[in-house]
Amino acid sequence: MNLAEKYKDEIADILSRYPVRRSALIPLLYLAQQENGFITEGAMIEIAGMLKLTPPQVYETATFYTMLNLKKVGKFHIQICKSLMCALVGSDTVIGWMKTKLGIGPGETTADGLFTLTAVECLAACGTGPMMQINDDYYERLTEEKVDRILADLRTTGTSSMKSGPFMWPDRAGARV
Amino acid sequence: MANTTTETVRLTIDGIPVTVPKGTLVIEAARRVGVMVPHFCYHPKLKPDANCRMCLVEVEKMPKLQTSCSTVATEGMAVRTATTVVNDAHKSVLEFILANHPLDCPVCDQGGRCDLQDFSHQYTATSSRFTETKRIFQKEYFSPLIETQMNRCVQCLRCVRYCDEVMDVKALAPSGRGTMTEIKSFAAHPLDCEFCGGCVQICPVGAITSRLSMYEYRPWMLKRADTICHYCGDGCQITVQTKDNDLIEVMSAHGSGRNNGDLCARGFFGFHAASHPERLTRPLIRRDGTLVEATWEEALERTAEQIAQVKNAHGPRAFGGLISGRLTNEELYLFQKFMRLAIGTNNLDSSARYGQLNAVQAMRRVQGTHRWTIAFEDISQADVLLLIGTNITETNPITGLNVKEAVKKHHATLSTIDSMQPAIGTISNIANLSHQHVCVAPEQFGTAVLALLKAVVEGRHVDQNLSRQAPDYVSTISRAVEQLSWQDLTADTGASREQFVEMAESLSKGRRVVILAGQELLRSAGGYHASLNLLDLLLLLGKLTTPGCGFAPLAEENNDQGAVEMGAVAEFLPGACDLSDQEARTRIAQAWKGPLPSEAGVTLMDMIDQAKVGQLKGMVVVGENPVGSLPAHLGVKEAFQKLDFLVCQELFLTETAALAHVVLPAASALEKAGTFTNSEGHVQAVRPAIEPIGESRPDWEILSALSVLLGAELDYADAKDLLKEIRGIIPGYGLLGPAPVPPKVDQQTLTRYITEGFHQDLAGRYTLPPRSERQTGTIRLGLVQSLFHSGKFSTRSKGLVQLEAGGTLRLNPIDAAKLGVTDGDRVRLFNGRGEFTTTVKLVERVPQGSAWFPDHFAQDVTRLFDVAIDRDTKVPSFRRASVSIAKIS
Amino acid sequence: MAAQKYELILLKNMSQPGYTGSLADYEQTGGYQALRKILGKVPPAEVTATVMKSGLRGRGGAGFPTGVKWGFLPKDYQGTRYLCCNADESEPGTFKDRQLMERDPHQLLEGIVLAGYAIGAESTYIYIRGEMVLGSRILEQALAEARKAGYVGKNILGTGVHVDIWVHRGAGAYICGEETALLESLEGKRGLPRVKPPFPATHGLYDKPTVVNNVETLANLPHIINRGPEWFASIGSPPKSTGTRIFCVSGHVKRPGNYEVPMGVTFRELIYDQAGGMRGEKPLKAFIPGGASAPFLTPEHLDVKLDFESVAAAGSMLGSGGVTIMEEGTSMVWAALRLMEFFYHESCGKCSPCREGSSWLVQTMRRIVAKQGRAQDLETLSDLCKNIAGRTVCAFGDAEVAPIMSTLKHWRQEYVALIHEAEAANLIKSIPVGARH
Ligand SMILES: Cc1cc2nc3c(=O)[nH]c(=O)nc-3n(C[C@H](O)[C@H](O)[C@H](O)COP(=O)(O)O)c2cc1C
Ligand code: SF4
Numbered sequence A: 001m002n003l004a005e006k007y008k009d010e011i012a013d014i015l016s017r018y019p020v021r022r023s024a025l026i027p028l029l030y031l032a033q034q035e036n037g038f039i040t041e042g043a044m045i046e047i048a049g050m051l052k053l054t055p056p057q058v059y060e061t062a063t064f065y066t067m068l069n070l071k072k073v074g075k076f077h078i079q080i081c082k083s084l085m086c087a088l089v090g091s092d093t094v095i096g097w098m099k100t101k102l103g104i105g106p107g108e109t110t111a112d113g114l115f116t117l118t119a120v121e122c123l124a125a126c127g128t129g130p131m132m133q134i135n136d137d138y139y140e141r142l143t144e145e146k147v148d149r150i151l152a153d154l155r156t157t158g159t160s161s162m163k164s165g166p167f168m169w170p171d172r173a174g175a176r177v
Numbered sequence B: 001m002a003n004t005t006t007e008t009v010r011l012t013i014d015g016i017p018v019t020v021p022k023g024t025l026v027i028e029a030a031r032r033v034g035v036m037v038p039h040f041c042y043h044p045k046l047k048p049d050a051n052c053r054m055c056l057v058e059v060e061k062m063p064k065l066q067t068s069c070s071t072v073a074t075e076g077m078a079v080r081t082a083t084t085v086v087n088d089a090h091k092s093v094l095e096f097i098l099a100n101h102p103l104d105c106p107v108c109d110q111g112g113r114c115d116l117q118d119f120s121h122q123y124t125a126t127s128s129r130f131t132e133t134k135r136i137f138q139k140e141y142f143s144p145l146i147e148t149q150m151n152r153c154v155q156c157l158r159c160v161r162y163c164d165e166v167m168d169v170k171a172l173a174p175s176g177r178g179t180m181t182e183i184k185s186f187a188a189h190p191l192d193c194e195f196c197g198g199c200v201q202i203c204p205v206g207a208i209t210s211r212l213s214m215y216e217y218r219p220w221m222l223k224r225a226d227t228i229c230h231y232c233g234d235g236c237q238i239t240v241q242t243k244d245n246d247l248i249e250v251m252s253a254h255g256s257g258r259n260n261g262d263l264c265a266r267g268f269f270g271f272h273a274a275s276h277p278e279r280l281t282r283p284l285i286r287r288d289g290t291l292v293e294a295t296w297e298e299a300l301e302r303t304a305e306q307i308a309q310v311k312n313a314h315g316p317r318a319f320g321g322l323i324s325g326r327l328t329n330e331e332l333y334l335f336q337k338f339m340r341l342a343i344g345t346n347n348l349d350s351s352a353r354y355g356q357l358n359a360v361q362a363m364r365r366v367q368g369t370h371r372w373t374i375a376f377e378d379i380s381q382a383d384v385l386l387l388i389g390t391n392i393t394e395t396n397p398i399t400g401l402n403v404k405e406a407v408k409k410h411h412a413t414l415s416t417i418d419s420m421q422p423a424i425g426t427i428s429n430i431a432n433l434s435h436q437h438v439c440v441a442p443e444q445f446g447t448a449v450l451a452l453l454k455a456v457v458e459g460r461h462v463d464q465n466l467s468r469q470a471p472d473y474v475s476t477i478s479r480a481v482e483q484l485s486w487q488d489l490t491a492d493t494g495a496s497r498e499q500f501v502e503m504a505e506s507l508s509k510g511r512r513v514v515i516l517a518g519q520e521l522l523r524s525a526g527g528y529h530a531s532l533n534l535l536d537l538l539l540l541l542g543k544l545t546t547p548g549c550g551f552a553p554l555a556e557e558n559n560d561q562g563a564v565e566m567g568a569v570a571e572f573l574p575g576a577c578d579l580s581d582q583e584a585r586t587r588i589a590q591a592w593k594g595p596l597p598s599e600a601g602v603t604l605m606d607m608i609d610q611a612k613v614g615q616l617k618g619m620v621v622v623g624e625n626p627v628g629s630l631p632a633h634l635g636v637k638e639a640f641q642k643l644d645f646l647v648c649q650e651l652f653l654t655e656t657a658a659l660a661h662v663v664l665p666a667a668s669a670l671e672k673a674g675t676f677t678n679s680e681g682h683v684q685a686v687r688p689a690i691e692p693i694g695e696s697r698p699d700w701e702i703l704s705a706l707s708v709l710l711g712a713e714l715d716y717a718d719a720k721d722l723l724k725e726i727r728g729i730i731p732g733y734g735l736l737g738p739a740p741v742p743p744k745v746d747q748q749t750l751t752r753y754i755t756e757g758f759h760q761d762l763a764g765r766y767t768l769p770p771r772s773e774r775q776t777g778t779i780r781l782g783l784v785q786s787l788f789h790s791g792k793f794s795t796r797s798k799g800l801v802q803l804e805a806g807g808t809l810r811l812n813p814i815d816a817a818k819l820g821v822t823d824g825d826r827v828r829l830f831n832g833r834g835e836f837t838t839t840v841k842l843v844e845r846v847p848q849g850s851a852w853f854p855d856h857f858a859q860d861v862t863r864l865f866d867v868a869i870d871r872d873t874k875v876p877s878f879r880r881a882s883v884s885i886a887k888i889s
Numbered sequence C: 001m002a003a004q005k006y007e008l009i010l011l012k013n014m015s016q017p018g019y020t021g022s023l024a025d026y027e028q029t030g031g032y033q034a035l036r037k038i039l040g041k042v043p044p045a046e047v048t049a050t051v052m053k054s055g056l057r058g059r060g061g062a063g064f065p066t067g068v069k070w071g072f073l074p075k076d077y078q079g080t081r082y083l084c085c086n087a088d089e090s091e092p093g094t095f096k097d098r099q100l101m102e103r104d105p106h107q108l109l110e111g112i113v114l115a116g117y118a119i120g121a122e123s124t125y126i127y128i129r130g131e132m133v134l135g136s137r138i139l140e141q142a143l144a145e146a147r148k149a150g151y152v153g154k155n156i157l158g159t160g161v162h163v164d165i166w167v168h169r170g171a172g173a174y175i176c177g178e179e180t181a182l183l184e185s186l187e188g189k190r191g192l193p194r195v196k197p198p199f200p201a202t203h204g205l206y207d208k209p210t211v212v213n214n215v216e217t218l219a220n221l222p223h224i225i226n227r228g229p230e231w232f233a234s235i236g237s238p239p240k241s242t243g244t245r246i247f248c249v250s251g252h253v254k255r256p257g258n259y260e261v262p263m264g265v266t267f268r269e270l271i272y273d274q275a276g277g278m279r280g281e282k283p284l285k286a287f288i289p290g291g292a293s294a295p296f297l298t299p300e301h302l303d304v305k306l307d308f309e310s311v312a313a314a315g316s317m318l319g320s321g322g323v324t325i326m327e328e329g330t331s332m333v334w335a336a337l338r339l340m341e342f343f344y345h346e347s348c349g350k351c352s353p354c355r356e357g358s359s360w361l362v363q364t365m366r367r368i369v370a371k372q373g374r375a376q377d378l379e380t381l382s383d384l385c386k387n388i389a390g391r392t393v394c395a396f397g398d399a400e401v402a403p404i405m406s407t408l409k410h411w412r413q414e415y416v417a418l419i420h421e422a423e424a425a426n427l428i429k430s431i432p433v434g435a436r437h
């Protein structure tokens, strides 16, 4: 089914936010990505039509941004920050654990299609490193035990209570990160 | 047009003072004093992007080096382009750019004309300090005609920016980011676009090159000839490069010609037609019913003999002549002189008859000119443009660029009345840039003009002066449009009253209003009336005589305009003078040293009729193929078969030539000298790029040789000799230099028109054409011009054939879905006249209820078409049919 | 030693136990009072004047005076204007905007409405970094509340003032924090910085006059309005660096995190008092004072004050407020490489020096760290850095060379040592096999 039918209301809402149609491009690409975890050529062509762009115009934008996947990724996309700040507090070790636990290296997907591992640049959680993002959620102050639990949670329930809530650090108000 | 009031600023470049118009970029100011600042991403046609950082210069009082390509010159600025600091900066940027470059110059087609090579040479870069691994792109297939070598790309984005800013095609995508930015089309899809070759031309390095000439040459080995493209009325200047009489490539340097270096697919990739293996290389004569090769002597003698025989037996009026509007002015001129003087008849016609004459006759009648009163510059400078009946991108792509420039760069208001929908496709669609677009069926273009006139009158946009000067004219037209009901107008056009009101308003507000009319209008029934009414529109708005405003009909064939001006039609003598114009007759007869035939001649359609009944006995056909182009039910073939004698001068053995008694091989436009006149009236030099193929000879030489045998001695040393005679005969023609001033509206003619001339047919042209109720289940079939072809000649070009090899039926996806067909399916078209099978191609531009078929492959489909002949101009139109479509399973 | 307590301004609400960031909570602490005080009552030009008077400077990186920036908008222009809130926070070492948005979204929204009112922007966009999905959801929720309560949208609180806010998520590109790249991205294009001039003030979003302001900058506005510009101007190190700043402390400290302190406290105080000092026994070796783009500083600079001028005088910049601490034993070449990897990954590719230079630099640095350096590498590195800085369309070019240039300046011997090791290894390799022990 095409996006226009399936997400009629969302699309209308997105389009209503901008006086110039092309601005809706990234939001619509996100919408398309929601479908299969990546953006298909068909979706790009459909979006081009909606926005009165040519498919190459959609493609050039889609390939510029790291969060837009043009290829299939695992059900859980694990992105571990490897920038200096996290590296100072042990992100390389986390990547190491992940490699052994999942049996894949950065850029790879597990055979069951569940996990894709990527080493990424800074995700604005430098004070709570090492950290990673899995799909929409952040996981911070990672320890080996925490990583184990997160992976187990994901495997069983598809989500994990270890994910971060609204961010605050140091947490004077007492909320949990 | 130089505007003398432009403000200027003064600055110095390396100490040299220079005065430039305000807004000039420093890099351009430098160029003016002969200083070339090295650059890659800058191009005068494009908005500055300043991405290559090569053009850095020192500007006094600025702390950092500035990019001269994006810095505007200001009063008192002091610029240094060659200090040590600047040189070091240039060297360092070059070092960066070369870092990832493969340095594969020995196998690069750009070698010898590469900016990167040239600048590296200039800055004597020592051996590179870069010893790391170079970036390598996986080679992906790019397109059948265009090769990419992305490892050589310097990421200046000139190609991408050109494709967007100038062409409005947007087919190129810079994908990825950083060093891995790669120019692609869409994902792994091959490039699908207009194939204008602009990216090949504008790439400063060898990253995008033409596959047609890949690895065939080194630039310095090539011989160059500057000439004019022979594909459409835009008349682009091309540089044809050859090696040993082989056509290697075509380009057009920035700044050259009326096209300013821009080309379309036909111009850039279409040059191989001339060297097609089926070119006729020797004369043919009919022996025992078949055409066999002969010597020139034999063929010419046989022709002369037969002509003499027919003439003796039946008189000169038993002869007819037909010539293509693709030939040079010299040839068109000599042809009509041959027909009138050597044979003695006015029975002659050219392909201008197919539509151009509708516009020319209207202009002559209202404004007393047979050409535009504006130039291309007036299109790009216009603030309001109306395009009617022209899929301009496909028929006249370079004029289309002027329109795009007006809209995109200068924010002109564009109104379009056309038979296409504003859909995005791989070919740019002018309707997408339109502010007011009305999609109307071609047979209702005239109705749309009437609606517009009504909106002008009702909106009180009529020029006050005109109302005072010509109250009768104004009130008659006002009354005529008042009698038309909006209900009928909107029902017939399918557009709303508001749309016309809005268009009328912007037209009336415009200071520089240009109306462009295309062949879709001019070649349809009613094209003459619609042209007249468009001139009425300009008149009523008070714009007809205003500088910068005017009516611009677009010629489909490269020299249709020349054909009219050379008198290669029955009704005109050279200079587009009436046959009955006594002054002209005397002047010409004196120059020709012989009498002109005085009896009116017949035009193409009458010739055919006369041949059918055995009244016309002989024909001279030069470069035209009526048997192939006109609908079969007109019986052209049967008529021609009845002729006692038919001689054809041709490049290929066309359907018409196949019936001839003698076929004389002619040289193509790339093999001869002469001039072409483009649709705006520029007379431009055609120069030979290669020697004539085989034994072929330029058409004028053939006609000249024949005339000698016929005792008329139209003897000329070369094409220049002919041009000299033309200049002597046509008043004012001698002044037509490289930048002629367009003629002004002739006041006398105009006065005559608005006082009495308009009356004669006003009632007729201010009534609605019969409503064409489309029967349910039928589709309106139209013949259209494709971007990738021009006439049938281009279908012999190997480059263009790769882009479009045959005719497909362009159908709206919704209609296609209703019929249960999709891309590539076979369908049968049929109506009372016959049937035709073809393949379907879905094109969103095509409105629902319509289907388009490209003219270039239309041979068999024309049999389905209706024919109408304009009573006044004798223009036949056969571009529309109502058909049913069925899927073939 | 207990850290000195400063009055919190931006982090005040969220530091209250139980504060959820909901509209009710925000209103309870006096939220949206500034808006009531100003909209329709104080002419926009006066709001701008107030902000100018407060001395507020941009918190996004460049530290440009906010009121002055607003003043650049064309005065007599009647058409549409835009405000974009820069919430792209991607500078390594920076994580304050995330907290401001996730914990007290209404503070930001109120700031945006005030700024929108002041500059006459009826449509405003929060360009939030794509990865911050939670933040964008919280903002959307807060927006829904605020719209419903009449604080955002058409005819705010019946004053006839329209300021609407839309959340727009980026999609992963550091460069989109640069304001013109942000605008390109918001227009649906590739995030490539634009050539300036023209500046966004005249030709910004959709070519219309536009202001781009950072989250923290805008969050300050309600407080400036409520408590007056004089109050604000008295905080920090007036006259040039007024107000507080949220410093994001990361790296080898005991208590990494966000600390809001008046500008002008010393690094020593921030690191040793607020953030609890070094995490292990090792002494401090180096720190970055203002995000990845800021040159590294040394222990000698610990008493430099955290204000724009002082940090600049010390040879670095206050930038985005990201302070990263490195302990003794950290390899400076490795640290510079890590940041270089980041810049290489994020170079948009527009300008040749930055595009080609970043790949050249990163490859050279990788070799040096892998002990395959060559004697001439150091000269090449510093040449390349010099040839990139100041030669690009945006400030990314200056930023990417900061780590290498500053570490080369302060810790050159570490580079030399690595290259020596490489040379020694090569020397051994060049001895014929038979001759080795
Ligand atoms: C490469 C680069 C990245 C930037 N990233 C950010 C960013 O993530 N967030 C931000 O607020 N400003 C960032 N800036 C600064 C913005 O360009 C701009 O100066 C700022 O948003 C203006 O807001 P302010 O005046 O409130 O500081 C960046 C600048 C550059 C050159
Ligand atoms: S292909 Fe050529 S024109 Fe296009 S970006 Fe690369 S170097 Fe420039």
Ligand code: FES
Pocket: B038, B039, B040, B041, B042, B049, B050, B051, B052, B053, B054, B055, B056, B067, B068, B069, B070
């Ligand atoms: S020519 Fe000026 S930056 Fe490229």
